[in-house]
């Protein structure tokens with residue numbers, strides 16, 4: 001039996017041993033996603049080896065509202081961890097232009113992400129180690145989210161392949177932990193409940209929540225609708241009871257009426273599910289008044305959306321994300 005405080009101490013010692021400290025210490029680079037796992041890994045490693053660690057956060061323009069600013073505040077201002085933020089929105093949007101096939105979107109984003117990360121590592125003069133927030137379930141089951149081991153339903157976006165290509169060794173201090181233990185370790189390291197309890201967010205980001213072609217204007221519309229939906233969920237005290245909740249922007253326009261004029265705008269779908277591991281999921285049963293209220297706010301406040309629908313599909317047969 002061990003406590004999280006002991007785990008923290010043990011891991012700090014192990015990281016110092018693996019990477020080395022001081023004059024002969026190695027350099028470590030860590031890609032942040034904004035999620036709990038990579039954040040906890042980075043904070044722990046920084047505690048062990050200080051500024052031998054540099055974090056890289058790639059802003060691909062497919063993030064949620066204020067996500068980049070939150071990462072900057074947390075890492076730069078709160079933890080004082082060296083952080084490089086790469087503004088790659090234009091290059092991702094250019095590459096996504098004309099792409100509508102879900103797998104092509106995923107492949108492009110995964111490949112481009114690795115390319116951007118490699119370029120940044122080079123600019124930093126290279127590194128000896130790559131840090132990753134790999135968890136125990138990732139170690140035992142590498143296809144943890146596809147819904148089946150033999151068929152690729154969706155290609156997973158991660159930085160797999162990078163360490164070999166860049167000739168770097170891996171630092172993975174969370175390899176023995178389950179998700180709930182990572183959250184506990186995060187709290188032990190000073191992260192607040194709101195941060196450690198955040199819903200999962202996929203690597204390809206908003207691109208897989210915009211069926212059809214993705215562009216900046218559509219990302220901006222979706223970000224606004226999603227933020228309103230999550231604000232209402234938090235205000236209703238429902239956030240922690242839900243595994244994942246998000247808005248989806250459909251490539252369908254319908255007719256509506258606002259005041260005394262006709263509108264012709266996009267449809268927004270809302271998704272919310274409960275789950276223990278993302279492999280199966282049940283629809284979250286909001287009451288009708290809650291959904292009516294969210295729909296009203298989105299249509300009134302977000303230019304470009306004039307209709308809101310709720311997704312009642314469990315997984316299986318649906319997947320959690322729409323692409």
Ligand code: XMP
Nearest residue numbers: 145156157200201202203204278319320321
């Ligand atoms: P699906 O849509 O397959 O998603 O039911 C199951 C869980 O996995 C997340 N997801 C991803 N996470 N990279 C990730 O890191 C991805 O490419 C990816 N695709 C889906 C999804 O948000 C859900 O939690």
